Amino acid sequence: MYPVHYFRIMDSCISDFESCLAISACGTCSNPGYVDCCERAAWTLCFSSVVDGPVLFTIHEMPYLDDQTFSLSTRDVGTQLTPNATQRTTLIVAGCYVIIIAILWHVPVLSWIIYPFKLLTVGFHEMSHAIAGILTCATIHSVELDPDEGGETRMSGGIPWITLPAGYLGSSLIGACLIACGFDTNASKIACLVLGAFFLFTLWWARKNWLTWALILGMSGLIVLFWLVADSVALRFFILFVGVMSDLYVLWDVIDDTIARKVNSSDASAFARICGCFPSQVWGVIWLIIAFMYFAAGIIVGLVVFKESSSEQKSQAEHFLPAPGSSGAMASAPLPGVLVTIAAAISWKLLSWL
Numbered sequence: 001m002y003p004v005h006y007f008r009i010m011d012s013c014i015s016d017f018e019s020c021l022a023i024s025a026c027g028t029c030s031n032p033g034y035v036d037c038c039e040r041a042a043w044t045l046c047f048s049s050v051v052d053g054p055v056l057f058t059i060h061e062m063p064y065l066d067d068q069t070f071s072l073s074t075r076d077v078g079t080q081l082t083p084n085a086t087q088r089t090t091l092i093v094a095g096c097y098v099i100i101i102a103i104l105w106h107v108p109v110l111s112w113i114i115y116p117f118k119l120l121t122v123g124f125h126e127m128s129h130a131i132a133g134i135l136t137c138a139t140i141h142s143v144e145l146d147p148d149e150g151g152e153t154r155m156s157g158g159i160p161w162i163t164l165p166a167g168y169l170g171s172s173l174i175g176a177c178l179i180a181c182g183f184d185t186n187a188s189k190i191a192c193l194v195l196g197a198f199f200l201f202t203l204w205w206a207r208k209n210w211l212t213w214a215l216i217l218g219m220s221g222l223i224v225l226f227w228l229v230a231d232s233v234a235l236r237f238f239i240l241f242v243g244v245m246s247d248l249y250v251l252w253d254v255i256d257d258t259i260a261r262k263v264n265s266s267d268a269s270a271f272a273r274i275c276g277c278f279p280s281q282v283w284g285v286i287w288l289i290i291a292f293m294y295f296a297a298g299i300i301v302g303l304v305v306f307k308e309s310s311s312e313q314k315s316q317a318e319h320f321l322p323a324p325g326s327s328g329a330m331a332s333a334p335l336p337g338v339l340v341t342i343a344a345a346i347s348w349k350l351l352s353w354l
Helices: 017-021 035-046 063-067 069-081 085-106 111-135 160-181 185-206 210-228 230-260 267-275 280-305 310-317 337-353
Strands: 005-009 055-059 139-146 150-156
Touching (some): 069 280, 085 111, 085 230, 111 150, 111 210, 160 230, 160 267, 185 210, 230 267, 230 280, 267 280
Antiparallel strands (some): 139 150
16 A cells, blocks of 8 residues: 555646646646656546635555656656747747858858957957966966957966866856856846956956957947847847857867867967877867867756746846836836946046046
8 A cells, every 4th residue: 555645736726637737646746747746646636526625635556656766757857858938939049040150150241240249259268268267376467359359368377277278168168158048038137247247357357458348348238238128038039149159159169270270379289288198189179079068058957947938037037137117127227237337347447547
């Protein structure tokens, strides 16, 4: 004899088979996809009579739960990875981004459209070097970008074994995080706050590198613009685009610099010299595999963590850092604090040059 399991459910849910499926034998299941653990409970609830108030049901003999543990776990994973309607839209948009970026990347006349985003991903690359340097007790002297889509982080000290691969791997990790955040509006807002902190550090280290300043100002303006459009829904797709762009840039740059051709000044070449065990092409392949894993992980995390529908996201976004003038904010509400902080830092820096 198996233990007796009790279920309590409101009248409005009794005739709803899908709601019945959301009740497990232990009384804690809240996901309609848990069909294995809810099947017997569902049929019992569906065929039970309706009475006033909450109903208490008793179910005996549930060997199905004990015999199908592995099947339940397998189906649970499959359910979590199955996209809902909102996630399918996000995946389709991300796929379109990949195609558009690939086309613009290889058409010289049109490549200028994504030129600022190429520089932004270079900024992520250099910022990753700098962060790794700080974590290994290095002194960061400057972070610079150049118009030829290159960059340089000058530091002294640190551990080269960590700081050299941090450029590619760090920027691909940033891209993966942005892709995951691109599945949810509020997560995209949080991502923007983190980007704002990155921007401040980059500006501090950029000194008088005008290109870096122009890039940060432009991207900050885009963030403000998309934050204000359609209750910040546009911001979600902007963050998704930046994430896809960052990961694709890492993949193509690693292939171009270390696999398709050997660039003696590349991070992989420098790492191969201090390591001495593999040529730069081998390290390029290893970094490429890791970057691709980050890309896939970003999509998987987005699918598993952010299951809210577009309407649910809109409702939640109205109460978390809402755009000024939106239904969830006062008309006089200020812009997000981090953007004001960036503006203040820029003003202070400009005044210090006068």
